[in-house]
Amino acid sequence: MAIRDKAVDAEFREVGPEKLGADMLREEKLEPILDGILDRYGYDFRDYARPSLDRRIKAFMKSEEIPSLGGFKERILAAQECMQRFLLTMSVSVTSMFRDPEFYVGFRRDIIPVLRTYPFIRIWHAGCSTGQEVYSMAILLAEEGLYDRCRIYATDMDESALRKARDGIFSLQAMRKYTANYIQAEGKKSFSDYYTAKYNSAIVNSSLRKNIVFGHHNLVSDGSFNEFQVIFCRNVLIFFNSRLQERVLELIHQSLGMFGYLGLGAKESVSLGGYEGCFQELDAKHRLYRKIA
Numbered sequence: 361m362a363i364r365d366k367a368v369d370a371e372f373r374e375v376g377p378e379k380l381g382a383d384m385l386r387e388e389k390l391e392p393i394l395d396g397i398l399d400r401y402g403y404d405f406r407d408y409a410r411p412s413l414d415r416r417i418k419a420f421m422k423s424e425e426i427p428s429l430g431g432f433k434e435r436i437l438a439a440q441e442c443m444q445r446f447l448l449t450m451s452v453s454v455t456s457m458f459r460d461p462e463f464y465v466g467f468r469r470d471i472i473p474v475l476r477t478y479p480f481i482r483i484w485h486a487g488c489s490t491g492q493e494v495y496s497m498a499i500l501l502a503e504e505g506l507y508d509r510c511r512i513y514a515t516d517m518d519e520s521a522l523r524k525a526r527d528g529i530f531s532l533q534a535m536r537k538y539t540a541n542y543i544q545a546e547g548k549k550s551f552s553d554y555y556t557a558k559y560n561s562a563i564v565n566s567s568l569r570k571n572i573v574f575g576h577h578n579l580v581s582d583g584s585f586n587e588f589q590v591i592f593c594r595n596v597l598i599f600f601n602s603r604l605q606e607r608v609l610e611l612i613h614q615s616l617g618m619f620g621y622l623g624l625g626a627k628e629s630v631s632l633g634g635y636e637g638c639f640q641e642l643d644a645k646h647r648l649y650r651k652i653a
């Protein structure tokens with residue numbers, strides 16, 4: 361069953377009562393537009409969860425002052441820049457360092473001791489957004505003395521998010537919130553050891569970036585590109601319908617070595633794609649799994 365994230369829904373509630381008409385985004389009207397976007401740009405949104413897809417399209421039309429779905433189709437298929445802006449609306453990049461701090465407590469407690477026995481560790485962050493999750497992992501691995509034997513692959517479909525991720529520059533205001541998360545995640549040092557502050561920004565230490573490879577990967581259309589010991593795909597499945605959730609879990613299953621670890625978001629689970637039998641649930645609360653079949 362596809363699930364919906366209340367937080368995601370809330371984000372678009374601000375759009376307010378729609379002048380656009382309740383039945384405007386009916387399946388038969390939207391399908392040809394999504395087909396057109398796929399043909400013209402190669403982005404496939406047909407299996408994104410409908411309620412949040414509808415809200416995002418409405419929000420986009422409102423911000424671009426497009427009065428009708430016909431106008432949306434015309435504009436998006438005619439102008440690449442319009443598609444670029446639409447992609448930004450479609451990529452909900454909300455993230456933070458040490459998001460759900462207890463998840464990292466569980467990861468450190470249950471998974472790090474096993475990873476310590478591996479000579480080399482490949483990690484994939486699928487849907488890494490602007491990189492905060494990736495740098496959290498890098499910090500944790502550095503504190504456990506494992507960073508130098510890791511290679512971290514961090515991917516997203518959103519190029520602008522990837523650019524920010526590569527830069528590793530975050531506002532000091534955000535860093536204050538991340539510091540609180542880091543402490544709750546039982547970080548071992550002072551969080552400020554991991555960045556240099558300049559004006560109102562913080563730049564992540566280059567020692568944390570050297571083993572990270574950022575790259576474009578679309579979970580809808582791209583395949584497996586390596587075998588990993590750990591995959592994080594957190595807070596991404598919530599945007600997809602059940603068919604796409606199943607496809608992505610299949611891709612993750614293929615890409616994970618036997619006994620590899622999977623971390624999902626707080627509202628996600630392997631049962632979404634019917635993959636319960638292939639994964640052992642290590643920690644139900646924090647959505648940590650191990651591939652067993």
Ligand SMILES: C[S@@+](CC[C@H](N)C(=O)[O-])C[C@H]1O[C@@H](n2cnc3c(N)ncnc32)[C@H](O)[C@@H]1O
Pocket residue numbers: 450451452453454455456459486487488489490493515516517518521577578579580593594595596599625
């Ligand atoms: C809410 S963020 C999650 C970021 C991070 N994993 C976390 O939990 O904080 C969702 C990310 O999924 C990405 N995403 C959405 N659809 C995708 C797709 N088809 N392929 C790859 N990434 C996708 C978005 O661009 C966005 O950066």
